Amino acid sequence: MFVDTHAHIMAAEFDDDRDAVIQRAVSVGVARIVAVGYDLATSRAAIDLATRYNGVYATVGIHPCHVAQAGPGDFEAIEELTVDKRVVGVGETGIDLYWDKSTFPLQERAFRWHIELGKKTGLPVIVHDRDAHIEVMTALADAGASEASIVLHCFTGDENMAYEAVAAGYHLGFGGVVTFKKNTIIDVAARLPLDRLLIETDSPYLAPVPYRGKRNEPAHVRHTAEALARVREITVETLGAATSENACRVFQRMS
Numbered sequence: 421m422f423v424d425t426h427a428h429i430m431a432a433e434f435d436d437d438r439d440a441v442i443q444r445a446v447s448v449g450v451a452r453i454v455a456v457g458y459d460l461a462t463s464r465a466a467i468d469l470a471t472r473y474n475g476v477y478a479t480v481g482i483h484p485c486h487v488a489q490a491g492p493g494d495f496e497a498i499e500e501l502t503v504d505k506r507v508v509g510v511g512e513t514g515i516d517l518y519w520d521k522s523t524f525p526l527q528e529r530a531f532r533w534h535i536e537l538g539k540k541t542g543l544p545v546i547v548h549d550r551d552a553h554i555e556v557m558t559a560l561a562d563a564g565a566s567e568a569s570i571v572l573h574c575f576t577g578d579e580n581m582a583y584e585a586v587a588a589g590y591h592l593g594f595g596g597v598v599t600f601k602k603n604t605i606i607d608v609a610a611r612l613p614l615d616r617l618l619i620e621t622d623s624p625y626l627a628p629v630p631y632r633g634k635r636n637e638p639a640h641v642r643h644t645a646e647a648l649a650r651v652r653e654i655t656v657e658t659l660g661a662a663t664s665e666n667a668c669r670v671f672q673r674m675s
């Protein structure tokens with residue numbers, strides 16, 4: 421029914437009740453969860469979760485806010501992890517100019533490295549963009565990212581950026597932000613080609629209404645799906661089926 425294409429369920433926020441969280445997701449029709457790594461340790465932890473739970477898959481990568489702490493061997497280790505069949509994507513990677521601008525050159529270099537890894541392995545690249553729309557789109561174009569499969573996760577750009585992304589062949593992930601009262605992202609999501617749309621939670625962050633401000637979890641992806649279905653004037657079942665099909669096409673190793 422639904423695929424949560426971006427969840428950090430290995431985060432410490434879930435240490436006390438991870439089983440229950442995954443069970444709740446299954447019970448509301450979230451058949452698959454993509455556990456997204458953000459450094460070497462959490463990439464390994466994502467694979468571990470994918471081993472223990474049916475319907476959980478992993479991605480491996482080093483988040484732009486963690487590149488400065490990454491050790492010299494971490495990148496090679498991430499690359500080695502991609503041979504594991506439970507790994508369905510590379511990332512998250514990208515550029516974050518909100519938390520720390522000083523590491524921009526490092527972030528850009530790491531981002532490029534992940535895109536190359538995506539091209540080499542055929543795995544989709546999960547892209548984080550915070551206050552860095554132009555930098556992200558430029559880096560992607562410069563790296564020839566159209567040859568890779570690109571997911572702009574938690575999309576927060578405007579309509580021009582969305583259409584530029586669609587033209588380049590990218591997919592766009594939408595999360596809890598589309599349920600917030602004042603947001604223009606929902607208007608962008610309303611008009612995009614349905615076959616480029618993905619849904620996600622970014623758990624434990626960015627919980628949708630009515631859970632805004634609380635810990636987010638994969639079961640809540642349903643509220644994002646409902647908001648998108650409403651604005652697109654289709655049923656939530658149709659939205660769920662279409663975005664699940666997209667997810668399986670993008671994350672090819674997901675069965």
Ligand SMILES: [Zn+2]
Binds near residue numbers: 426428456512622
């Ligand atoms: Zn994330």
